[in-house]
Amino acid sequence: MLDTVRVFTKIDETTFLKIKSSSVTACKFREKTREIFYEISSDNLKGSYDSSLFVRADTGEKYGFYKDYILIVEGSCHKLMFGQNAYNGFYDLELVVGILKDFVENAYDIKLPPYEKWYLQRVDISKCFDLNNQKRVINYINSLSNLDFPRRNLKYYIDSCIYFTGTTTTLKIYNKLLEYKVHDKSKLLKTDFNIEDFENKIKGFVRFEVEIKKKKLQSIFEKLNKAKMRNLYCKDFNYEMLEIVWCEEFMKVLKVNYSDLKKVSNKITVKNRIYKNFDKAYATSLYNFYLSLVVDGCKSVRKSTPKSTYYRKIKELKDLGIDFTSNKISIVYTTKSDFIDIFQMREVV
Numbered sequence: 042m043l044d045t046v047r048v049f050t051k052i053d054e055t056t057f058l059k060i061k062s063s064s065v066t067a068c069k070f071r072e073k074t075r076e077i078f079y080e081i082s083s084d085n086l087k088g089s090y091d092s093s094l095f096v097r098a099d100t101g102e103k104y105g106f107y108k109d110y111i112l113i114v115e116g117s118c119h120k121l122m123f124g125q126n127a128y129n130g131f132y133d134l135e136l137v138v139g140i141l142k143d144f145v146e147n148a149y150d151i152k153l154p155p156y157e158k159w160y161l162q163r164v165d166i167s168k169c170f171d172l173n174n175q176k177r178v179i180n181y182i183n184s185l186s187n188l189d190f191p192r193r194n195l196k197y198y199i200d201s202c203i204y205f206t207g208t209t210t211t212l213k214i215y216n217k218l219l220e221y222k223v224h225d226k227s228k229l230l231k232t233d234f235n236i237e238d239f240e241n242k243i244k245g246f247v248r249f250e251v252e253i254k255k256k257k258l259q260s261i262f263e264k265l266n267k268a269k270m271r272n273l274y275c276k277d278f279n280y281e282m283l284e285i286v287w288c289e290e291f292m293k294v295l296k297v298n299y300s301d302l303k304k305v306s307n308k309i310t311v312k313n314r315i316y317k318n319f320d321k322a323y324a325t326s327l328y329n330f331y332l333s334l335v336v337d338g339c340k341s342v343r344k345s346t347p348k349s350t351y352y353r354k355i356k357e358l359k360d361l362g363i364d365f366t367s368n369k370i371s372i373v374y375t376t377k378s379d380f381i382d383i384f385q386m387r388e389v390v
Contacts, residue, residue, distance in 0.1 A: 043131045045116060047114075057112075060151070094115070118140050121141075134275055134279060138156055160272045161274070161277075163253065164278075178245060182200060182247065183199060183200065190294045200216060212250070217248045258273050311363060314363065315361065
């Protein structure tokens, strides 16, 4: 789903002055001559559930519009309207920008340009997955503490969050319930938001979020259009294009570690799984067969084992999720509490 976006559009001087008169203005100037270098007017508009929408009126030089003024709007349409961003979200960028545009127009009693004239600077794509309870979410978050992403710094907070910052994207994986309690609960306590129902619903949610920055958006545009643009129109992007970035970025961080996340080097785990699924006598036979595969290799064991027996036991090990192809002893797929496949699992909607 779409979450936070940062967009801007050109505005006329009348609109600029009207917003400026209602905003906080910061400026840089030389004390001796009182020469003003720049002025920035900004404001935070409150939604139904006290989620802020950042609004800033500025001159256009920074964006190449030397004779124009611009209006920057940044925020989560999802939070602004519903007070939360865990489910029931938006997947249409035009709809999101339109809602934010209407909100600003109503707040300042102004008229802003149509969607076709808005530019995109940042967009967050997020997906929540339901692991049913907090224990599984915590186990999963903590299992990712050894992840690695080339040229990115990993920040890990036990039980809560893991994220990688970068110049093109920032990836975040976090415990939705804990994140909500830190950032949103205090604001929602002052409203009619049904906190109890919401917390019960999200207590098993883990959230995967990619913040797509302007540099990445420019790269996407250039690849598709074989052209460079300093400012990128919102109309040139859609959710499908942005979702591909979500998939590609998480695949980068997970692909090297994917098999490692699915495996655990624990001889006892292998043995317990086999003995849990078969009676003692047969489990002993199957476990010894597994050890032979790991120590002697599949080729050697196949030569010394009847064909039907060999392939039957191979199938049984595969059905249990046990990997016997490594020369490292006792490697086995972990339980679902330690691993989820975000590329196959259904997103919470």
